[in-house]
Amino acid sequence: MTPFPGGIESLANGTLILSAAAALLYLPLQGREPSLRRTLVKTGSTALLALLAWIEGGPALLVAALALSAAGDAFLAQDGEKAFLAGLASFLAAHIAYVPLFLSAGDRLEILAGEPWRIALAALAIAGAAVLMRRLLPAAGPGMRVPVALYAAAILAMLLAAATVPSPVIVAGAALFVVSDSLLAAGRFLLASDSPGQRPVGAAVWITYYLAQVAIALGFLL
Numbered sequence: 001m002t003p004f005p006g007g008i009e010s011l012a013n014g015t016l017i018l019s020a021a022a023a024l025l026y027l028p029l030q031g032r033e034p035s036l037r038r039t040l041v042k043t044g045s046t047a048l049l050a051l052l053a054w055i056e057g058g059p060a061l062l063v064a065a066l067a068l069s070a071a072g073d074a075f076l077a078q079d080g081e082k083a084f085l086a087g088l089a090s091f092l093a094a095h096i097a098y099v100p101l102f103l104s105a106g107d108r109l110e111i112l113a114g115e116p117w118r119i120a121l122a123a124l125a126i127a128g129a130a131v132l133m134r135r136l137l138p139a140a141g142p143g144m145r146v147p148v149a150l151y152a153a154a155i156l157a158m159l160l161a162a163a164t165v166p167s168p169v170i171v172a173g174a175a176l177f178v179v180s181d182s183l184l185a186a187g188r189f190l191l192a193s194d195s196p197g198q199r200p201v202g203a204a205v206w207i208t209y210y211l212a213q214v215a216i217a218l219g220f221l222l
């Protein structure tokens with residue numbers, strides 16, 4: 001059973017399958033040294049989701065957010081602080097694109113009043129962000145504190161906007177994105193680079209990130 005009409009031979013289903021295959025292929029590569037293959041596989045998984053959104057006539061902001069995320073994947077597949085900052089900027093732009101996309105699809109305050117779990121999710125996200133930032137900012141160092149704080153504000157705004165969207169799948173995708181980015185930040189700033197925890201954290205970051213993007217994309221396209 002395929003999510004889009006036409007079976008696995010259809011362009012939409014084929015693109016989604018290729019995206020998922022690339023994401024699975026990246027898992028054993030994510031702990032290795034940067035290489036062209038590693039970069040192409042990582043970037044391709046999200047770039048194919050952007051292509052899927054375009055093929056299916058999805059909202060322009062969805063296509064843009066996925067394309068910006070793919071650019072962020074390409075940067076984060078490299079080593080070094082410059083690449084990390086470029087990836088951070090790409091994902092910051094992606095979250096900024098997601099905010100108006102979610103608000104345009106949302107029911108604003110009415111849905112929050114009718115479904116209290118959404119308010120609870122927002123409150124949990126705000127509290128979690130405060131706790132995490134209290135640890136992250138000192139560990140990030142003077143040069144990274146402003147970029148990290150800006151990014152945290154953007155992803156929190158993205159989740160709060162997603163809380164107004166009727167589709168629980170999209171809300172779940174946004175929540176997974178927050179989890180993924182929180183794990184990424186913890187691995188980057190709170191764990192030693194040679195820590196045994198880096199491998200499981202890296203795998204968890206990738207799995208939650210890819211599932212987040214798929215949930216958001218399919219939440220709009222289906």
